[in-house]
Amino acid sequence: MRPHLLLLGGTTEARLLAEALAARGDLDVTLSLAGRTQRPVAMPVPVRVGGFGGAEGLEAWLREHRVAALLDATHPYAARISAHAALAARRAGVPLLCLARPAWVPEAGDDWRPVADVAAACAALGAAPRRVFLALGRQEVAGFAMAPQHRYLIRSVDPITPPPPMPEVTCLTARGPFTLEDEARLLDAHGIEVIVCKNSGGTASHAKLVAARARGLPVLVLQRPAPPDAPRVTNVQAALDWLSHALNLRGV
Numbered sequence: 455m456r457p458h459l460l461l462l463g464g465t466t467e468a469r470l471l472a473e474a475l476a477a478r479g480d481l482d483v484t485l486s487l488a489g490r491t492q493r494p495v496a497m498p499v500p501v502r503v504g505g506f507g508g509a510e511g512l513e514a515w516l517r518e519h520r521v522a523a524l525l526d527a528t529h530p531y532a533a534r535i536s537a538h539a540a541l542a543a544r545r546a547g548v549p550l551l552c553l554a555r556p557a558w559v560p561e562a563g564d565d566w567r568p569v570a571d572v573a574a575a576c577a578a579l580g581a582a583p584r585r586v587f588l589a590l591g592r593q594e595v596a597g598f599a600m601a602p603q604h605r606y607l608i609r610s611v612d613p614i615t616p617p618p619p620m621p622e623v624t625c626l627t628a629r630g631p632f633t634l635e636d637e638a639r640l641l642d643a644h645g646i647e648v649i650v651c652k653n654s655g656g657t658a659s660h661a662k663l664v665a666a667r668a669r670g671l672p673v674l675v676l677q678r679p680a681p682p683d684a685p686r687v688t689n690v691q692a693a694l695d696w697l698s699h700a701l702n703l704r705g706v
């Protein structure tokens with residue numbers, strides 16, 4: 455019987471891992487998605503969608519499906535599922551690895567201002583109306599109702615429903631990767647004065663930061679949540695190496 459790997463996904467890295475493992479064919483891989491995206495990218499391994507029902511539900515799933523290893527390749531801001539994974543893996547005695555891409559670091563000329571959360575971002579935007587680009591994903595957008603005086607440009611993969619509660623909003627749907635030219639054009643076309651984003655890391659959504667630097671725009675960066683209490687790697691190859699070791703496979 456081939457070992458069963460549960461891969462918690464929703465990221466480019468999870469897709470790349472799934473592709474590498476599917477090509478080998480010596481593991482049964484289940485990729486789990488939260489179900490946040492209406493049209494997820496096609497995957498080369500079986501996919502299950504939706505929550506497990508907390509850490510207890512995930513622990514039960516690991517036991518029921520005889521999972522030999524758990525790989526948490528969720529988004530760096532998806533802290534709840536990562537905490538559940540750490541707890542469930544410990545209780546079920548399943549080896550766990552987290553794959554989290556490194557955070558971006560500011561370069562000369564960047565004007566990044568760390569903010570703890572959406573409330574802090576609203577405070578940092580100030581009282582005077584500004585043109586704000588929210589490059590955050592859908593879940594945090596409603597919190598900007600606390601700062602209704604600004605004009606918001608909001609980009610998300612899927613349409614935001616219900617629509618954001620702020621009075622002046624332009625919504626765009628788009629899926630990265632975004633080029634520097636795309637981002638420069640977008641910032642200029644909307645007269646953007648400040649960006650609010652997460653420190654997601656990776657290349658797909660980095661260009662907005664380069665475009666902001668070139669324009670001297672401030673960027674309010676929501677801080678990453680604390681990482682889970684589990685071994686961590688920062689790239690796909692290191693995760694494959696760990697799997698090879700954890701499952702005693704040859705050359706995975």
Ligand SMILES: NC(=O)c1ccc[n+]([C@@H]2O[C@H](COP(=O)([O-])OP(=O)(O)OC[C@H]3O[C@@H](n4cnc5c(N)ncnc54)[C@H](OP(=O)(O)O)[C@@H]3O)[C@@H](O)[C@H]2O)c1
Pocket residue numbers: 462463464465486487488490503504505506507508509511512528529530531532533534535536538590591592593594
């Ligand atoms: N999830 C993604 O694919 C994704 C992608 C990009 C960005 N983000 C960002 O991460 C932050 C939090 O997002 P989130 O609500 O998805 O994560 P979360 O707050 O960590 O998770 C909330 C719940 O969603 C379920 N869940 C999350 N990821 C799952 C997965 N891979 N498979 C099965 N169930 C999963 C779990 O439900 P149960 O407790 O019922 O198991 C979990 O408790 C947001 O800022 C979001 O923009 C997430």
